[in-house]
Amino acid sequence: MSYELIAALMFSTMMLMLLTGQRVFGAIGFVAVMAALFLWGDRGGYDLGFSAAMKLMKWYPLLTLPMFIFMGYILSESRIADDLYRMFHVWMGGLSGGLAVGTIGLMVLISAMNGLSVAGMAIGATIALPELLRRNYDKRMVTGVIQAGSSLGILVPPSVVLVLYAMIARQPVGQLWLAGAVPGLMMAGLFIGYIVIRCRLNPALGPVLAPEDRAMPRVEKLRLLRAGLLPLVIFAVMMVPFVNGYTSLVESSAIGAIAAFLAAVLKGRMNRVVFENSVRKTLGITCMFMWIILAALAFGAVFDGLGAVRAIEHLFTERLGLNPWMILILMQLSFIVMGTFLDDTAMLVIVAPLYVPLVDALGFDLIWYGVLYTITTQIAYMTPPFGYNLFLMRAMAPPEITLRDIYVSIVPFVGVMIVALALVMAFPEIALWLPGLVYDY
Incomplete structure (x- = not known):
């Protein structure tokens, strides 16, 4: 044979x-x-x-995996994420579509705390979705916002998926995280731009909150601002020493886990149930990965x-006569097809043994390709008819949101993500600028 x-x-x-x-x-x-x-x-x-x-x-850097997951679950289980949304609710409610914009901001911060798209989806569906519906936001608009925002969890550092890619592609995790930061923030900015423009053209999609809903003493607003910015402080305490070279990646992940734990203790929200749930969920996710x-x-x-990699390279380049960019595009399309029935981790471990060496052989940068992979799997996650995120959303959404609503809601956001993917492919420096600045890459 x-x-x-x-x-x-x-x-x-x-x-x-x-x-x-x-x-x-x-x-x-x-x-x-x-x-x-x-x-x-x-x-x-x-x-x-x-x-x-x-x-x-x-593989020593793998120790970061349980640390970051534990940090995310501590902040989630202790309801510090709730403070984030209350902050956005008060400070951005005066803008048409402001709560939807705030939800994207919430998702970015949740991604920076956890690194998993499922966590963002769960928090968005349980905290943001009921509030947005209660404020008469269009159900299709907000459903798309939560699905698109939660997908940022696998791109914004500390992305767990990029840790797995680093292991399989044998690339530095720190450089991959920094490579994902600017494209992740760019994509969040594109989402926000779409929401603002759409709600400006049709204010009924995201009505401005009534003045009585926004009425609050300035002192209380500032208190909410401090509470909502706490996760940013934790992220800074964790990442600044690492970026400046004072700590290793593993040490920074431990600092983040300890900082999240102390924040929950100081706010009086740490108890046996919170701690036990966080540890149990951390253990389950870590063992699975x-x-x-x-x-x-x-x-x-x-x-x-x-020798399968060499055989496939020979097939594409010599027998079929495809140039490297055509091969790369075909790879990305295959991810979208697989995303109709597989999650991002499964897609990575199935094709990485073939794709990563092939990408290297074609002369592309593996750090840059890691970012392309994550963006493409984000798109695959939400592509009908069987996108993974679509069914997660259906499981968490209230009965009045149908599967048809979920399918329709995601179409414009998938379009925005395709634009982001095209920009990163056309301008690799979007991904490579930050790791080049920090690591002289």
Whole structure:
């Protein structure tokens, strides 16, 4: 049996297992180990899993994963995120569409606290969505705002997905985070620009709050401002020493976790239930990601042994005669197709063993490509008919918001994200400027 046929059989078997509802790490790991046993016998198959586990355990930056997740859950469970939204509610309610703009701001800050899009979705659907509907905001507008804003969690640092990409692509996590910062803020700015223009043209979509709703003593407004800016202070305490070279990435993640814990204690919101829920959820998410990385490493090792990357490069560049940019665009389109039934982590670990070496061989920058990958998976997350975020939104939204509303709501925001993707592809310095400034990259 040829190696090309073995590679195709591995992919088809894995996709079939995923379509039948198997766990991502189970499907990927099973296919990898079985292929290794078939190719290299008992010794090769057993050594594959052991080698992948040792590589995972020795990857020191992986310690950032539980730290950042714990920080995010502490701030979420202690309701510090609620203070953020109350701040936006008071300070931006006088602008047409102001609460929707504030919701995007909330999502950016939640992303900077947690690094997971699911966390932003949960907070937006439980805190912002009921308030926006109660204030007579258009249901399709606000549904799209929350879905688009929550997608920033995998791009704005500390993105957990970029940590996984760094592990698989063997790139520095710090440079990837800085590369994602400017595009993430640019995308948030494009979302805000769209909301403001749309609500200016049609004020009924995002009505201005009544004066009595905004009436509040200045002292109380300033108190809310201080409370709402607390997560920014925590983020600064964590990231400034790292950017200036005083601490390592792992040390900064520990500082962030400790700062979030102390903030909850000082505000009197830390109790046994909050702490236990945060630890339990952190453990569950961290273990899930570690199993996925372990399976991805094993899967990638088989593909390295097969020489599949060289075969695909030969197919695209010599047999089909495609230039590097055409190949890159085809890669991005494949992510959008896979996003109809897979989440961002699954997409990464399935195709990274093929795409990352191929991107490097084509002469593209792997830091820049990491940003392209995250933006593309954001788009795939929200592309009908089976985008992952669409069904998360349906599960969390009230009954009056139908699946049709959710599908229609996301169309303009997907258009905005495609514009952002095109800008980053056309002008790589949007992603590479900040890591170049800090790391002389």
